[in-house]
Amino acid sequence: MITRPTSNSDGNRAGAVVFEHVRKNFGTFTAIPDLSLTIEPGTLVTLLGPSGCGKTTTLRMLAGLEHPTSGRILIGGKDVTMLPANERDVSMVFQSYALFPHMSVLENVAYGLESSGLKAREARKKAEEGLAQVGLAGYGDRLPAELSGGQQQRVAVARALVLEPQVLLLDEPLSNLDARLRRRVRTEIRELQQRLGFTAVYVTHDQEEALAVSDRIIVMVEGRIEQEGPPRDLYEMPTSAFIADFMGEANVVACEVLKIEGRDALIRVGRLDHRVPARDAVAGPAKLAVRPNAIKLGLADDAAFAGRIKHAAYLGDHVEYEVETDIGTLFVVDPATERCFEPAARVGIGFENRGIALINA
Structure with a gap:
């Protein structure tokens, strides 16, 4: 049974994500052999694993930047398998933030709204509300270069959230920040997700980061799921020597x-x-x-x-x-x-x- 999109008290929708026997080939190489998973609405689920494990390919298929070789992908009960990226109800926060350096912070956040046909005045109002949601009220007139790395990251999150997607995708969102700032921003992202109740799919290779932000962690190896569950289960009850050592050091x-x-x-x-x-x-x-x-x-x-x-x-x-x-x-x-x-x-x-x-x- 597919869960339909829900709305929380802030009016944002949260959709379930379902992969049904998804396979992805790149020529003769099989990146994802057979992936089936369900992400419940309103949860933050992290795809975790070493380089080349398939987590980024999975995220890109969900975003519509890649298409499966076979299988189905559903968002909020709708089959989006072959839909282009601009026809999916998702927003993505990129590793590089992808902010326009010549635009003000407010213009960056409003850009997607105006591109979708919203009038400039309404787009500006929603952009201001979006900045306030991430703690950046009053920063709208600044350029991205005038902000810290953590503030730029929050602008990127605000730009994605104002589009009110069913699912927010985050691709290694903290990798450009120093260790202390990563800890603070990951806490901010988690608190924002819990307060607004949106569905989030988060990709990282950092085990500590995954443990800190996730409702559920999916550890991938060679395109398959090695183990999934709440952070505490993966750390305290690993099912294999790989998981035991990958989720923090272990003596086997x-x-x-x-x-x-x-x-x-x-x-x-x-x-x-x-x-x-x-x-x-x-x-x-x-x-x-x-x-x-x-x-x-x-x-x-x-x-x-x-x-x-x-x-x-x-x-x-x-x-x-x-x-x-x-x-x-x-x-x-x-x-x-x-x-x-x-x-x-x-x-x-x-x-x-x-x-x-x-x-x-």
């Missing part, structure tokens, strides 16, 4: 599932027994993803198995260690900066209750 080690007890599995790692969510595990050999901050270090006689510090680095609010053990070298992030183990020191190793997950081998 061998373990043995001793038995299943309800929703828990009793596992053994080295000589340490521990309980973790069972998921679909069965008794026998398995793989375990352990986050660096889920490993506890103590004196050598405080834990079931021991290790030796290979490398230590003090980084202000935490210490990073490489620890040699019988199950391999472990990367550890320890917040206990009041004490620091020196290289060659013997340590005891334990696990926290969170940050550990059984994964498919």
